[in-house]
Amino acid sequence: MNRITIVTVGLGLVGLLSLTAVGQAQHVHGHSMIKEGTPGDSHxxxxxxxxxxxxxxxxxxxxxxxxxxxxxxxxxxxxxxEFDAAAKVAHEELGFPKHHQAMERESGATFPPKYHELAMAHHQEAEDLAKVLSSKDLKTILPKLEKTIEACVSCHRAYKL
Ligand code: HEC
Structure with a gap:
């Protein structure tokens, strides 16, 4: 091997080694991202x-x-x-009428008081959303829709089956 060949082979090896290092780093990173949501781990x-x-x-x-x-x-x-249609769904499907249907379906189960509060808060947010829909003003409506969805998220963070 002449000098040029040795240098070329040497550079090639360095290149391969660094590619492998990047590959490993990505693998480790990807792995830790998958693990993040797993209960019982760091979260x-x-x-x-x-x-x-x-x-x-x-x-x-x-x-x-x-x-x-x-x-x-x-x-x-x-x-x-279609604001009226949206208001009807917000009231009937997420508001207080839905609470009665939900209770019937849960066959007399008892829930912790905090769960009950979160359920009531979620029906109240939906009723508030139903009310502002008649404004037909998205700047008023969308923040209420966000609060309604946030009420779902709050309970999902606190309770599981
Ligand atoms: C007062 C508590 C509470 C509120 C409010 C709530 N949820 Fe849930 N939800 C739960 C619980 C508890 C589970 C079961 C989660 C688990 O065991 O991982 C669940 C599960 C679900 C599931 C999965 C159903 C299945 O078949 O497995 C969906 C979809 C869902 N919720 C949607 C919503 C949406 C959308 C809202 C808001 C409009 C909402 N939830 C509001 C408590 C709540």
Missing amino acids: PDERAALGLSQAAEAGLKLTMREHLEAIRDIVASLSRQ
Whole structure:
């Protein structure tokens, strides 16, 4: 091997080695990102378990899936500027009438007082949203929609089945 060949092979090796290092760093990084949401790791799951019966759990989950559909329907109505339709969904599907239906579905289960408060706060936010929808003013409506969704998030952070 002449001098030039040795230098070229040497540079090639350095290049390969640094590529491997980058690859490993990316692998480690990707791995730690996946781990982040895993309960019991660096982010422990601090939500309180409700410990419901199977029937009550099924009822609660059904209500929850309808809640998500209600949010979808409200956003869809807003995008078509159908404010009355959005108000009807906010009141009937997320407001106080929904609470009675939810309780019937949860077959007499008892909930911690804090859970009950979060549930009531979420119905109240939805009723507030229903009221401001008649303004037809997105600058007034969207902050109330955000608060309604924030009420979902607050409870999901605190409780699990
Ligand atoms: C007062 C508490 C509370 C409020 C308010 C609440 N949720 Fe939930 N939700 C729960 C609990 C508890 C679970 C079960 C979560 C778990 O075990 O990981 C759940 C689960 C869900 C699920 C999963 C359902 C399934 O079939 O597994 C969806 C979707 C959902 N919620 C949507 C919503 C939306 C949208 C809102 C707001 C409009 C909302 N929730 C408001 C308590 C709440």
